Amino acid sequence: MRYLLTHLIDNAADRRPDNLAMRCRDEELSYAALAERSNQLAHRLIESGIKRGDRVGILMHKRVECAIAIHGIMKAGAAYVPLDPLAPLERLAFVIRDCGISHLIIEPRKSPMASQLADMLELRSITGSEDEVPGVDDCASLEELEQFDGARPPDVKIMEQDLAYVLYTSGSTGVPKGIVHSHRSGLAWAETAAKAYALRSDDRISNYAPLHFDLSTLDYFAAALVGAATIAIPEEVTKLGASLANFVADERLTVLYTVPLALTQLARYTETTAVPWDALRWVLFGGEPMPVKTLNPLMARYPHVQFVNVYGPTETNGCTHFPIETAQVNSDALPIGRPYDNVEALVIDQHDNVVAAGTPGELVIRAPTLMRGYWGRDDLNAVCSYYRENAPGIADRFHRTGDLVNRRATGEIEFIGRKDRQIKTRGCRVDLDEVENVLGNCPGVTEAAVYAVDDAEGYRNIHATVTANADGLQLASLRAALRRKLPNYAIPVDIDVVAELPRTSTGKIDRVSLAARASDFHKPTTNAATAGR
Numbered sequence: 047m048r049y050l051l052t053h054l055i056d057n058a059a060d061r062r063p064d065n066l067a068m069r070c071r072d073e074e075l076s077y078a079a080l081a082e083r084s085n086q087l088a089h090r091l092i093e094s095g096i097k098r099g100d101r102v103g104i105l106m107h108k109r110v111e112c113a114i115a116i117h118g119i120m121k122a123g124a125a126y127v128p129l130d131p132l133a134p135l136e137r138l139a140f141v142i143r144d145c146g147i148s149h150l151i152i153e154p155r156k157s158p159m160a161s162q163l164a165d166m167l168e169l170r171s172i173t174g175s176e177d178e179v180p181g182v183d184d185c186a187s188l189e190e191l192e193q194f195d196g197a198r199p200p201d202v203k204i205m206e207q208d209l210a211y212v213l214y215t216s217g218s219t220g221v222p223k224g225i226v227h228s229h230r231s232g233l234a235w236a237e238t239a240a241k242a243y244a245l246r247s248d249d250r251i252s253n254y255a256p257l258h259f260d261l262s263t264l265d266y267f268a269a270a271l272v273g274a275a276t277i278a279i280p281e282e283v284t285k286l287g288a289s290l291a292n293f294v295a296d297e298r299l300t301v302l303y304t305v306p307l308a309l310t311q312l313a314r315y316t317e318t319t320a321v322p323w324d325a326l327r328w329v330l331f332g333g334e335p336m337p338v339k340t341l342n343p344l345m346a347r348y349p350h351v352q353f354v355n356v357y358g359p360t361e362t363n364g365c366t367h368f369p370i371e372t373a374q375v376n377s378d379a380l381p382i383g384r385p386y387d388n389v390e391a392l393v394i395d396q397h398d399n400v401v402a403a404g405t406p407g408e409l410v411i412r413a414p415t416l417m418r419g420y421w422g423r424d425d426l427n428a429v430c431s432y433y434r435e436n437a438p439g440i441a442d443r444f445h446r447t448g449d450l451v452n453r454r455a456t457g458e459i460e461f462i463g464r465k466d467r468q469i470k471t472r473g474c475r476v477d478l479d480e481v482e483n484v485l486g487n488c489p490g491v492t493e494a495a496v497y498a499v500d501d502a503e504g505y506r507n508i509h510a511t512v513t514a515n516a517d518g519l520q521l522a523s524l525r526a527a528l529r530r531k532l533p534n535y536a537i538p539v540d541i542d543v544v545a546e547l548p549r550t551s552t553g554k555i556d557r558v559s560l561a562a563r564a565s566d567f568h569k570p571t572t573n574a575a576t577a578g579r
Contacts, residue, residue: 048233049205049206049229049230049233050120050204050206050229050233051117051120051210051229051232051233051236051267052084052117052120052121052199052204052229054233054236054267054270054271055067055077055080055081055084055113055117055270056081056199058077058081058270058273059077059078059080059081061273062077062247062273063076063077063078064076064077064078065077065247065273065274065275066275067079067080067113067269067270067275067276068080068110068112068113068275068276068278069110069275069276069277069278069297070108070109070110070112070277070278070280071109071278071280073109073110074110075110075113075114077270077273080113080114080117081117081196082196082197083114083118083191083196084113084114084116084117084118084121084199085118085121085194085195085196085197085198085199085200086118086191086192086194086195086196087114087115087118087119087121087122087151087173087191087194088118088119088121088122088199088200088202089122089194089195089200090118090173090186090190090191090194091118091119091122091124091149091173092122092200092202093194094149094170094171094173094184095149095170095171096122096123096124096149097123097124098123098124098202098203098204098208099123099124099125099208099209100123100124100125100146100148100149101124101125101126101127101145101146101147101209101212102119102122102124102125102126102127102147102149102150102151103126103127103128103129103141103142103145103147103149103150103151104116104119104126104127104128104129104150104151104152104257105129105131105138105150105151105152105153105156105159105160106131106151106152106153106156106174106257107131107153107256107281108253108256108257108278108279108280108281109153109278110278111151111153111174111188112257112278113266113276115151116211116257116266118151119151120204120210120211120229121199121200121202122200122202123200123202123203123204123208124209125209125210125211125212125226126210126211126212127141127145127147127211127212127213127214127224128211128213128256128257128258128262129141129142129150129258130256130258130551131156131159131256132551133551135159135162135163135166137222138159138163139163139166139167140222141214141222141224142163142167143167144222144224144421144422145212145214145224145421148168148169148170148171149169149170149171149172149173150163150169150171150172150173150174151172151173151174152172152173152174152175153174154174154175154176154187154188156174157175157176157177157179160172160175160179160182161179161180164179164180164181164182165180165181169181169182170182170183170184171183171184171185171186172184172185172186173185173186173187173188173191174186174187174188175187204229205229206228206229206230206233207228207229207230207418208228208229209226209227209228209418210227210228210229210231210232211227211232211263212224212225212226212227212421213225213227213258213259213260213360214258215360223420223421223423223426224420224421224422224423225360225361225417225420225421226417226418226419226420226421227263227363227417227418228418230414231363231414231415231416231417231418232263232267232363233267234363234388234413234414234415235263235264235267235268235363235364235415236263236264236267236268236270236271237271238363238364238386238387238388238389238415239264239268239364240268240271240272241387242367242386242387243268243301243328243330243354245268245269245271245272245274245301246272246274247272247273247274248274248300249269249272249274249275249300249301249327250274250275250277250297250298250299250300250301250325251264251265251268251269251274251275251276251277251299251300251301251303252265252277252279252294252299252301252302252303252304253265253266253276253277253278253279254279254284254302254303254304254305254308255303255304255305255552255553256281256551256552258551258552259333259551259552259553260360260363261303261304261305261332261333261552263363264303264330264364265303277297277299279293284308284553286311286315287311287312287313287314287315287316288315288319290308290311290312290315291312291315291316291319291321292321294321294323294326295321295322295323298325299325299326300325300326300327300328301326301327301328301330302326302328302329302330303328303330303331303356304329304330304331305331305332305333305334305552305553305554306331306333306334306335306336306337306340307493307549307553307554308331308553309329309331309336309340309341309344310337310340310492310493312344313340313341313343313344316344316347317343317347323348323351324350326348326350326351327351327352328351328352328354329348329351329352329353329354330354330356330367331353331354331355331356332355332356332357332358332364333552333553333554334554334555335379335380335461335479335483335486336355336380337486337487337492337493338375338377338378338379338380338487339487340492341353341370341375341380342374342375345370345374346374352369352370353369353370354367354368354369354370355367355368355370355380355381355382355383357382357383357461358411358415359445359447359448359449360417361416361417361430361445361447362411362413362415362416362417362445362447363413363415363416364386364415365385365386365389365391365411365413365415366382366383366384366385366386366389366391366459367382367383367384367386368380368381368382368383368384368458369383378483378484378487379460379461379483381454381458381459381460381461382451382458382459382460382461383458383459384457384458384459385411385413386413388413388414389411389412389413389415390411390412390413390444391409391410391411391412391459392409392410392412392432392434392444393405393406393407393408393409393410393451393452393453393459394407394408394410394432395407395408398432403453403454403455403457404452404453404454404455405452406450406451406452406462407450407451407452408446408447408448408449408450408451408465409447409449409450409451409459410432410444410445410446410447411444411445411447412442412443412444412445416443416445417445429446430445430446430448431443431444431445431446432444432445432446448464448465448466449461449462449463449464449465450462450463450464450465450468450477461479462477462479462480463477463478463479463480464477464478464479467479469498469506469508471498471506471507471508471535471536476508476535476536478496478497478498478508479496480536481496481508481510481532481536481537481538482494482495482496482510484528484531484532485510485512485524485528485538486512488524488527488528489523489527490514490515490517490518490519490520490523490524491512491513491514491515491519491524492512492513492514492515493512493513493547493555494510494511494512494513495510495511495512495547495555495557495560496508496509496510496538496557497509497510497557497560497561497564498561499561499564499565500565507539507540508536508537508538508539509538509539509540509541509542509560509561509564510538510540510541510542511541511542511543511544511547511560512524512541512542512543512544513543513544513545513546513547514543519543521541521543524541525537525541540564542564547560548560
C-alpha cells in the first residue's frame with residue numbers, strides 16, 4: 047500500500063535496488079543506498095528529539111544528500127523546509143523563526159552560516175557540520191550517520207494527511223509565507239505527473255530547480271514513483287545555454303523540467319550549434335509565461351520532443367498543462383491548457399459566480415494536490431479559499447489562485463494576468479502582465495519586465511526593462527510597435543535596455559528589485575534652498 051512520499055523510495059528499493067536514484071556531478075545513489083541512508087538520518091533525528099509534525103530545515107546546494115535529507119526527515123515524521131542557500135541571513139532567520147525550526151541539516155561548507163544562525167536563534171541540533179557549532183550542543187557530521195540503523199525506518203505512525211514539506215515563497219507584500227503540503231498532496235502530484243507524461247523506470251529526469259522551488263517536487267517524487275533517476279543540474283551549468291544544452295545531451299536526459307529563462311538560453315545556443323538530444327522525450331516548462339517567438343524555433347529543431355506548458359502555483363502543485371501538438375504556435379501567448387485528470391478548475395467573477403466560456407475571471411482550483419494551507423496564517427487561508435456547496439453541510443474547497451484567465455470555447459484556459467498586477471494609471475485600469483506580453487513579443491526584444499513606479503506626486507506610472515537580441519533595439523521603433531497594440535495610457539513611460547534582467551533565486555524575473563531601483567532613480571532630490579519649507 048502506497049500512501050506516504052517515503053513509500054516511493056522504499057518501494058523502488060524493493061523492486062529495483064540497483065536503479066540509479068540520484069546523481070549530482072560525480073556522486074550517485076542507488077535506490078537501495080537512498081533507502082538505507084534516509085533510514086539512518088531518520089533515526090538520528092529522532093534521537094535528537096524530533097517528533098511527528100516538527101519542521102526541519104535543509105540548508106544545502108544541490109547534492110545527493112538533498113534526497114537523503116528529504117526522505118530522512120519525512121521518515122522521522124517531520125516536515126522538511128528547504129532554505130535557500132543563497133538567501134540573506136535575515137531572510138533565513140525569518141523562515142526558521144516563523145516555521146519553528148530547531149534542527150538543521152546542512153552541507154559542510156554552510157557551517158559558518160549555521161554558526162551565524164545559531165547566534166540569532168535557538169537551534170537544538172545540526173546534522174552535516176564537520177565542526178562543533180557554538181551554542182548548539184547536538185552536532186553530527188554526515189559521516190556519523192553510519193552508526194545508525196539503515197535496515198529499517200523508525201517506528202513512527204505517519205498518516206497521509208500529515209505534514210510533508212513547507213515551501214516558503216514571497217507574498218505580494220514581500221513577506222515570505224509558508225505553503226504547507228501533506229504526503230497526500232505531494233503524492234497526488236507525483237501520480238498525476240507520472241501518468242500524464244508516461245514516466246518509466248529507465249527515464250533520466252532533470253532536477254533544474256533548487257530545492258526551495260516547487261518545480262523540484264516533480265523531479266524528486268515523480269521519478270521515485272516509477273523508479274527513475276533524478277539527475278541534478280549543477281547551479282553553474284544552469285547559467286549558460288551552452289553548458290546546459292551539452293549537459294542534456296551528455297547525461298542523456300529523457301525529461302527536462304525547467305523555466306522559460308533556461309529555454310531562452312537553450313534556443314539561443316542551439317540556433318547556431320547542433321546538439322544531439324536524441325534521448326530527450328519531454329520538455330516541460332513553467333513558472334512564468336514563455337515567449338512564443340523563442341519557443342517556436344526550438345520546437346522546430348527538435349520535432350521528436352514533446353513540449354508542454356505546465357501551470358500551477360505552489361499552493362496547488364501542477365493543475366493544468368498544455369502539450370503543444372505542432373512545431374509552430376500561431377499566437378502571441380501559450381494557453382495554460384486543460385486541467386489534469388482529478389483536477390477541477392472553475393473561472394469566477396468578482397462576485398464569486400462561475401462565468402461562461404469566453405468571459406475573463408479568476409481561476410480557482412480543487413484537487414488532491416492542493417496544499418493543507420499557509421503556515422500560521424489563518425487570515426490568508428480564509429481569503430484564499432473558495433467554497434462550493436456539494437451537499438447540505440458539505441462544501442468543496444477551491445484555492446483562489448489570484449490569476450485572471452479566460453476559458454476558450456474549446457476548453458483550453460488562457461492566462462491573462464495577475465489580480466495583484468492590475469493597477470490604475472491616469473485613471474485607467476491596466477494589467478501589467480498584458481503590457482509585458484505585448485512588449486516581449488515586439489521585434490528586437492528578447493525578454494521584458496513591466497512594473498509600476500510611483501512618481502513624486504504619488505501617481506502610478508508604468509515602467510519597463512528589456513533585453514535585446516543581437517541586432518539591437520531602436521526605442522522609437524519599439525514605442526511605435528507598442529502604440530499599434532496598446533492604448534497610450536498602457537505604454538511604459540520609461541523603457542530601459544539592459545544586458546540581463548535580475549533574477550530571483552528560483553530563476554524568475556525580479557520585478558521587485560527593478561521597481562525599487564526605478565523608484566530610487568526617479569525619486570526627486572531635495573533642493574538646499576527649499577529644504578525646511
